[in-house]
Amino acid sequence: MNYLKEDTIAALSTAMGKSAIAILRLSGKDSFKIINKIFKAKSKSEQQVKYGYILDGVEKKDEVMCTFFKNPHTYTGENLVEIAVHGNPVIIDEVLQLLYKNGARPAEPGEFTYRSFLNGKIDLIKAEAVCDLIMSKTKMAVKAALNNISGEFSVKIKNINDVIINLLVFIEANLDYPEEDITFLSRREKISKVDLCIENVQNLLNSYKISRSLYHGVKVAIIGKANTGKSSLLNAILNKNKAIVTNIEGTTTDIIEETIDYRGISLTIIDTAGLRSHSKNLIEMLGQKRTKETVMNANILIWLFDNSLNLEEDDIKIADFLIKSAVNIPVIGVLNKCDIASNLCLIDNPDLRFIFSNVVKISAKTRTGISNLLDVIYKIIGINTSYENNDKLMINTRHFMLLLNAFKALVKTKKALMEDADEIACFEITAAQAALNEILGFNVKHDILDTIFSTFCIGK
Ligand SMILES: Nc1nc2c(ncn2[C@@H]2O[C@H](COP(=O)(O)OP(=O)(O)OP(=O)(O)O)[C@@H](O)[C@H]2O)c(=O)[nH]1
Numbered sequence: 001m002n003y004l005k006e007d008t009i010a011a012l013s014t015a016m017g018k019s020a021i022a023i024l025r026l027s028g029k030d031s032f033k034i035i036n037k038i039f040k041a042k043s044k045s046e047q048q049v050k051y052g053y054i055l056d057g058v059e060k061k062d063e064v065m066c067t068f069f070k071n072p073h074t075y076t077g078e079n080l081v082e083i084a085v086h087g088n089p090v091i092i093d094e095v096l097q098l099l100y101k102n103g104a105r106p107a108e109p110g111e112f113t114y115r116s117f118l119n120g121k122i123d124l125i126k127a128e129a130v131c132d133l134i135m136s137k138t139k140m141a142v143k144a145a146l147n148n149i150s151g152e153f154s155v156k157i158k159n160i161n162d163v164i165i166n167l168l169v170f171i172e173a174n175l176d177y178p179e180e181d182i183t184f185l186s187r188r189e190k191i192s193k194v195d196l197c198i199e200n201v202q203n204l205l206n207s208y209k210i211s212r213s214l215y216h217g218v219k220v221a222i223i224g225k226a227n228t229g230k231s232s233l234l235n236a237i238l239n240k241n242k243a244i245v246t247n248i249e250g251t252t253t254d255i256i257e258e259t260i261d262y263r264g265i266s267l268t269i270i271d272t273a274g275l276r277s278h279s280k281n282l283i284e285m286l287g288q289k290r291t292k293e294t295v296m297n298a299n300i301l302i303w304l305f306d307n308s309l310n311l312e313e314d315d316i317k318i319a320d321f322l323i324k325s326a327v328n329i330p331v332i333g334v335l336n337k338c339d340i341a342s343n344l345c346l347i348d349n350p351d352l353r354f355i356f357s358n359v360v361k362i363s364a365k366t367r368t369g370i371s372n373l374l375d376v377i378y379k380i381i382g383i384n385t386s387y388e389n390n391d392k393l394m395i396n397t398r399h400f401m402l403l404l405n406a407f408k409a410l411v412k413t414k415k416a417l418m419e420d421a422d423e424i425a426c427f428e429i430t431a432a433q434a435a436l437n438e439i440l441g442f443n444v445k446h447d448i449l450d451t452i453f454s455t456f457c458i459g460k
């Protein structure tokens with residue numbers, strides 16, 4: 001990636017397409033020089049926002065508004081201009097080409113935010129959250145990303161680091177002046193400070209799983225034998241006739257899915273072809289192959305049973321398949337058609353019961369038990385009332401790995417302190433501090449930064 005700081009960069013910052021306005025951004029030391037070559041203000045106002053024309057020589061290219069931001073109080077920390085042109089791809093391209101012709105170069109992905117990070121305007125947590133905020137699929141995800149941008153996650157890391165710095169001072173003083181008669185922290189006091197850090201890091205680690213569900217959404221696949229009511233359940237959850245329902249076995253031969261926002265979580269509900277061994281129909285067999293692939297990519301499985309039937313060989317085959325392939329995926333056992341019968345008692349079946357994280361009774365036909373089923377899914381994701389009411393954060397895999405390193409180093413620090421091995425404690429707690437600082441963006445290797453910012457779109 002060519003993230004050269006000296007260049008002045010330009011890009012379209014809004015989505016390409018037809019719209020009322022589109023914003024082009026220009027940032028770098030020559031921003032004002034370049035814009036003044038192609039922009040002629042219509043009024044002589046001294047205001048930051050100017051109305052006028054973009055000109056190629058004398059030829060008018062568009063009627064625009066230019067907003068001038070003088071460094072250092074700008075998004076990038078550099079001189080920055082935002083040009084609001086008419087949202088037509090032809091105009092956008094012409095104005096961009098003019099900017100390039102007059103000294104700017106095309107911005108790389110995420111380069112405006114990268115400059116903001118390099119110029120100390122934002123830390124790495126906040127930079128990453130800019131992308132998360134734009135990609136967020138639900139209100140709850142937006143809230144979490146916004147909390148990161150507002151600095152709530154950064155403050156938590158800084159608070160842990162403050163305790164570590166304070167501890168380091170005492171441990172180092174102990175090592176440097178063992179004979180001096182200075183009041184040092186007692187061993188118990190030091191350990192209780194480390195415990196506090198461990199607890200706070202642990203709390204952040206615990207938020208990782210929910211963060212990932214918030215960010216990526218959750219895929220819920222409905223599987224089971226043919227005719228158990230999988231498509232009926234999809235339709236009941238969506239509250240519309242999305243999938244065809246008949247009493248013929250093997251009606252669904254392909255994957256049918258739709259995404260809903262369920263109380264802040266983006267849930268993709270996936271209906272699959274029924275699994276049965278005696279089918280000779282090629283299309284159905286191909287559909288069953290897709291069902292098995294879907295299982296591998298799902299986050300949660302609903303294994304649907306027809307409650308009016310007894311267990312059959314096909315159920316045992318599905319159980320074998322799940323035990324082999326879906327080891328870490330929670331499986332909800334759902335008993336359907338409870339409006340007509342209740343023959344099957346999965347709760348008591350020793351061959352199957354251990355597979356299920358939960359067992360739920362429903363009737364897809366009468367829509368009984370659907371909201372209970374969705375609540376069970378919500379709980380499996382890890383969301384409870386306390387999570388709903390408290391501040392949410394976006395913790396990504398990079399943060400998680402570094403938090404884990406910090407956690408391990410803090411546990412070793414505690415052990416060393418308990419054994420009066422202050423030198424080891426000093427080494428380990430410094431390692432914990434380094435891991436936490438890396439979350440904020442200190443001493444991050446260039447290739448890691450490149451990877452982070454390359455996932456951004458051009459113009460961010
Ligand atoms: N009484 C009753 N019938 C149901 C219920 N759910 C589904 N059915 C009926 O069961 C039959 C099969 O329903 P589908 O939803 O097509 O079943 P499926 O599991 O998708 O079937 P395949 O696509 O063939 O695997 C239809 O006749 C439905 O009307 C229920 O809760 N109660």
Ligand SMILES: [Mg+2]
Nearest residue numbers: 230231251252
């Ligand atoms: Mg079906």
